[in-house]
């Protein structure tokens with residue numbers, strides 16, 4: 633399936649993010665743990681300009697942890713680190729510790745002068761990866777750091793995450809390499825591409841083939857003896873008024889089951 637999806641505002645958004653990242657000490661890059669490599673923008677290095685990056689492997693509750701760890705082997709180093717995370721449940725303390733470790737140069741410099749440092753960070757990632765959920769998780773009790781009247785919400789402010797760490801309140805949307813059709817499809821499976829531009833029968837057909845190859849047991853558990861989306865339609869007795877199988881309904885169901893994690897924990901690279 634060809635996904636015709638190229639947001640017109642992408643270049644402008646990239647420029648804006650680059651500007652905003654200049655004010656930041658540590659970049660918090662949210663990756664969907666079900667598609668870690670596909671949700672990564674290959675131009676990150678250029679954007680982040682050698683700033684430390686903490687990769688947040690979000691939605692780990694729906695992902696194959698072992699596979700994620702294998703894929704992320706090289707995502708640890710001087711200037712980068714990663715953490716497996718569930719923005720709806722995990723404790724923000726784990727992230728705050730890693731942020732401070734990554735910003736240690738600044739921390740040490742300030743402490744040597746007897747000044748308590750403030751570490752600034754900003755969340756970026758593909759649509760639907762959980763950026764807003766992460767900001768909420770980090771700043772659960774957040775008040776805007778810069779002066780602001782109660783009840784008035786303005787964007788472009790720093791929120792206090794505690795422990796000397798501040799988070800920019802507006803996450804940045806970073807699109808990955810969507811010219812690559814395989815990448816675009818994986819983004820579509822997890823719901824990072826607008827559904828209006830998708831053709832679900834074809835998408836579900838591709839998803840089914842991939843899942844049966846990578847995670848046959850998960851498919852067998854949920855859809856016993858099914859070798860295609862058509863078999864799923866038959867199994868669930870999805871029939872149209874003329875007696876034909878309702879392939880469209882089965883296609884929506886398969887994609888939705890995958891997106892909601894009903895097929896079990898899986899990671900598609």
Ligand SMILES: Nc1nc2c(ncn2[C@@H]2O[C@H](COP(=O)(O)OP(=O)(O)O)[C@@H](O)[C@H]2O)c(=O)[nH]1
Pocket residue numbers: 690691692693694717718719720721757758759760761762763764765766
């Ligand atoms: N299961 C699960 N769902 C999550 C997690 N983080 C976010 N979500 C859900 O993913 C959807 C998109 O999250 P949102 O924060 O709006 O993503 P954004 O578009 O990147 O800002 C919402 O339905 C969230 O509840 C997570 O760690 N695990």
Ligand SMILES: [Mg+2]
Pocket residue numbers: 763764765803
């Ligand atoms: Mg959001």
